[in-house]
Amino acid sequence: MVKTRQPAVAGTFYPAEPAALRAEVTAFLSAASPAARAPKALIAPHAGYMYSGPIAGYAYNTIRARCDVIERVVLLGPAHRVYVDGIAASGAQRFAIPTGDIPVDTTTVNALVDRFDFVRISDAAHRLEHSLEVQLPFLAMVLSRFSLIPFAVGNATPEQVTAVLDTLWGGAETLIVISSDLSHYHDYETARGLDRFTSDRITALDTRGLTSEHACGVIPVSGLLRAAARRGLRAATLDLRNSGDTAGPKDQVVGYGAYAFYEPDHDA
Numbered sequence: 001m002v003k004t005r006q007p008a009v010a011g012t013f014y015p016a017e018p019a020a021l022r023a024e025v026t027a028f029l030s031a032a033s034p035a036a037r038a039p040k041a042l043i044a045p046h047a048g049y050m051y052s053g054p055i056a057g058y059a060y061n062t063i064r065a066r067c068d069v070i071e072r073v074v075l076l077g078p079a080h081r082v083y084v085d086g087i088a089a090s091g092a093q094r095f096a097i098p099t100g101d102i103p104v105d106t107t108t109v110n111a112l113v114d115r116f117d118f119v120r121i122s123d124a125a126h127r128l129e130h131s132l133e134v135q136l137p138f139l140a141m142v143l144s145r146f147s148l149i150p151f152a153v154g155n156a157t158p159e160q161v162t163a164v165l166d167t168l169w170g171g172a173e174t175l176i177v178i179s180s181d182l183s184h185y186h187d188y189e190t191a192r193g194l195d196r197f198t199s200d201r202i203t204a205l206d207t208r209g210l211t212s213e214h215a216c217g218v219i220p221v222s223g224l225l226r227a228a229a230r231r232g233l234r235a236a237t238l239d240l241r242n243s244g245d246t247a248g249p250k251d252q253v254v255g256y257g258a259y260a261f262y263e264p265d266h267d268a
């Protein structure tokens with residue numbers, strides 16, 4: 001029997017009805033500026049689609065040019081629901097979303113668990129986690145077909161994330177996605193200042209000064225920045241807004257950014 005991780009936030013963070021979900025994601029992608037280049041890695045937000053969907057659309061619009069090339073997606077996001085010591089892999093063979101199931105590259109997942117003592121199978125860490133799940137409808141809409149390598153990052157270090165990314169980096173067939181929102185629950189102007197600082201650090205591939213106050217996924221973000229800097233990648237801000245710009249009030253906002261990372265010899 002195939003072990004499937006069922007959706008946890010369909011109907012709350014995004015539509016549970018397949019046609020409505022496809023229509024909403026298509027609208028976000030269509031509203032985003034056209035992308036001239038296809039990146040190696042992305043950072044995309046993970047809130048409810050009414051808040052962060054427009055920003056995520058800018059991230060995923062960039063990979064349309066590689067839709068027939070990308071065969072696997074390495075997806076890392078922060079663990080929100082349960083404590084994770086290190087990095088939690090999933091024991092599932094498939095991740096289900098309303099539009100269909102996405103296969104997990106279980107061979108690679110198991111190899112990572114065997115290789116690193118800080119990577120462990122934890123279905124509990126994935127069962128209710130939204131940071132990974134909300135990325136899947138976008139990936140499923142854009143890519144022709146792919147396998148998933150999902151990780152929930154808990155009490156880990158950026159160096160550990162970098163080690164995982166280095167192992168899975170691959171070539172044009174592999175896309176890396178880091179799921180992270182930016183600042184949380186500040187007033188609009190304070191959030192804009194914090195998020196501009198974070199955005200500048202990300203595009204400079206510089207982790208100095210970044211804390212969980214700047215991004216809930218600061219550990220996987222920092223791990224990617226380290227890996228990208230070592231390889232000479234270039235980072236670009238695709239969109240930077242907050243919930244006060246999209247669908248919420250401005251007294252307590254959450255920041256969202258979309259970023260693309262381009263390899264020096266593989267920008268097209």
